[in-house]
Amino acid sequence: MSGIATALKQVRHRIATACADAGRDPAGVRLLAVSKTFAASTLCEAHAAGQCAFGENYVQEGVTKMAALAGLRDQIQWHCIGPLQSNKTRLVAEQFDWVHSLDRLKTAQRLSAQRPAQLPPLQVCLQVNVDAGANKSGATPDEALALAREVAALPRLALRGLMAIPEPAPDFQTQRGLFLRATCLYEQIRAEGIALDTLSMGMSDDLEAAISAGATMVRIGRAIFGARTPASASALITPIL
Ligand SMILES: *Cc1c(COP(=O)(O)O)cnc(C)c1O
Numbered sequence: 081m082s083g084i085a086t087a088l089k090q091v092r093h094r095i096a097t098a099c100a101d102a103g104r105d106p107a108g109v110r111l112l113a114v115s116k117t118f119a120a121s122t123l124c125e126a127h128a129a130g131q132c133a134f135g136e137n138y139v140q141e142g143v144t145k146m147a148a149l150a151g152l153r154d155q156i157q158w159h160c161i162g163p164l165q166s167n168k169t170r171l172v173a174e175q176f177d178w179v180h181s182l183d184r185l186k187t188a189q190r191l192s193a194q195r196p197a198q199l200p201p202l203q204v205c206l207q208v209n210v211d212a213g214a215n216k217s218g219a220t221p222d223e224a225l226a227l228a229r230e231v232a233a234l235p236r237l238a239l240r241g242l243m244a245i246p247e248p249a250p251d252f253q254t255q256r257g258l259f260l261r262a263t264c265l266y267e268q269i270r271a272e273g274i275a276l277d278t279l280s281m282g283m284s285d286d287l288e289a290a291i292s293a294g295a296t297m298v299r300i301g302r303a304i305f306g307a308r309t310p311a312s313a314s315a316l317i318t319p320i321l
């Protein structure tokens with residue numbers, strides 16, 4: 081088994097254990113492999129080990145890998161999880177399946193207008209800033225409901241849920257408490273009649289706390305691919321496949 085296949089198996093095991101501890105069905109937690117800085121050949125290995133959803137932070141980097149893996153396009157879901165610059169929305173609308181980092185109406189309107197008619201609607205999560213971290217992206221909890229209503233009404237977007245990246249906390253309970261703020265917001269928006277099914281939260285160091293708080297999708301990078309290094313980043317410019 082390749083190193084990636086072994087690591088994926090371990091991460092799936094962590095997810096299953098966290099679900100068992102939380103009394104949750106593991107089928108209710110999807111695994112997004114965060115592949116930023118890793119080469120398309122590495123993603124290909126993960127795909128061969130059964131992984132079909134990949135998250136990329138940088139639009140151009142993601143699009144380059146999509147081109148390298150074009151033969152697998154129907155089998156892979158590409159998620160854009162990094163901050164969205166307004167001059168990059170067209171590439172995102174044209175190439176990605178999902179966006180997790182939507183945090184303002186203007187960007188949502190651009191994505192909806194730019195989503196090609198022959199593709200399914202772009203699946204989106206609103207990024208929410210639940211710990212009011214200074215200079216962090218994300219809508220504030222006060223803004224989230226109004227933004228959700230507006231985004232849900234856009235024709236070429238399908239609003240799926242919320243994404244949160246709370247600051248790392250020193251212990252499980254504190255981390256869980258931060259994730260629960262996102263869960264509360266998610267439930268409040270659902271209670272207003274807006275259908276959401278995705279709560280994207282939890283990374284390599286805190287997936288257990290996120291699952292215990294109700295995450296339905298965890299975004300895992302280092303625990304699958306190893307540490308991100310300048311070497312992993314430079315592998316991107318070597319020819320692939
Ligand atoms: C890099 C990144 C991740 C993955 O983080 P790891 O700690 O490597 O698991 C998840 N979400 C976002 C938004 C990221 O930028």
